[in-house]
Amino acid sequence: MNQLILLTLLTCALALPCSALEAELQFYVKAGTETIKDLKLKKLNSEGIEALTKKRYTDAARIYSDFIQRAPQSPIGYANRGSAYNSLQRFEEASADYAKAVRLDPSLKKMIDPSKPLVDKAMSVIDEGDLDKAETLLTSAAKMNPKSAAAWNELAFIKSQKQDYPKCIELASKAIAIDGTNADALANRGGCRSGSGRYKEALADLDKAIALGRGQAESYLNRAGVNAALKKCTAAAADAAKAVSMAPSLKDAATRMLTGCGR
Structure with missing residues (x-):
């Protein structure tokens, strides 16, 4: 997740796909195998599970594409192809597959958030510096899942970087x-x-x-600036020192944060 630093742009690491999610999906399709009557589908499903387990995600995506051609109304194919696409960082395709799986089987909402791949994609785009594209992706994610705290928070971060503080506050509050x-x-x-x-x-x-x-270094750094503005200079200095100890690259920013205390 991204946190605002008032004086610097914080880049973020790409949130990689969650292995726990893959395990849940594999559990789901293993349970679902009992309901598959078509022997070819059973074989494809077994091959797909094996490919996911062994992290052969390109193979898994191909296998579940074949599965979907044979059973376009089965959530199993979409759920696990989405998992493969997510692991391949093909986030928009993963999101579409997850959404389709949830439409076909609403009980999957307990283990799948179709908006998450879009949030992951947006975070990688933020890391590349394209805030407008990231904002478009996150807006789609929030529309897809209005209860995605991650989507609203990343939108707030983007607004903070554009210095639209009222909108940032509104989105972070959501x-x-x-x-x-x-x-x-x-x-x-x-x-x-x-x-x-x-x-x-x-x-x-x-x-x-x-x-x-x-508490990340950015939180301590921002609190140092707030304490400095409130003339709580001892607390400001302590927070600045903590931020720098956690992230030495913030030393110059910490110095600027303390200007309100005459340092």
Whole structure:
């Protein structure tokens, strides 16, 4: 997840596909195998499960494409081809397959979020610096799943980078309403409240983000800036030092954050 630094652009690592999700999907299709009457489909499904298990994702995608041709109304093919596409970082295709699987079998909502591949794709695009394209992807993800805290938070991050702080606060608040323990969303809202001069509210958000036990260097750095603005200079210096100890590359940004304390 991305967190705002008011003075620098934070890039993010690509969120790689989750092996736990693949395991859940494999469990699903293994259970579903009992309902497959066509012997060819049973064979394809077994081959597909083996390919996924051995991380031969290109083979798995091909096998489940064959499966879908034979059984276009079976969620099994779409669910596992989506898993293969996600592992191949073909995120938009994965999202489409997951959405189709969920439409065919609504019980799959418990283990599949069709919007997640779009969020993953958007995060990689943010890393490349194309915020407009990422925003388009995330808007689609949020429309697909309005309860995706990750989508709303990444949209908030993009707005923060465009210095649209009111919109950032609105979007981060949506993420927090869905998941009140989302430290990244709290940190982003805190950063944007700070950018809007709402320092006391910003401090409350950043305190909570750090207290959740997932305090990143960016959270400490932003809190240093807020404390400096509130003339809490001892606390500001401590937060700046903590941020630099976690990420030495933030040293110059930390120095700028403390200008309000005459440092």
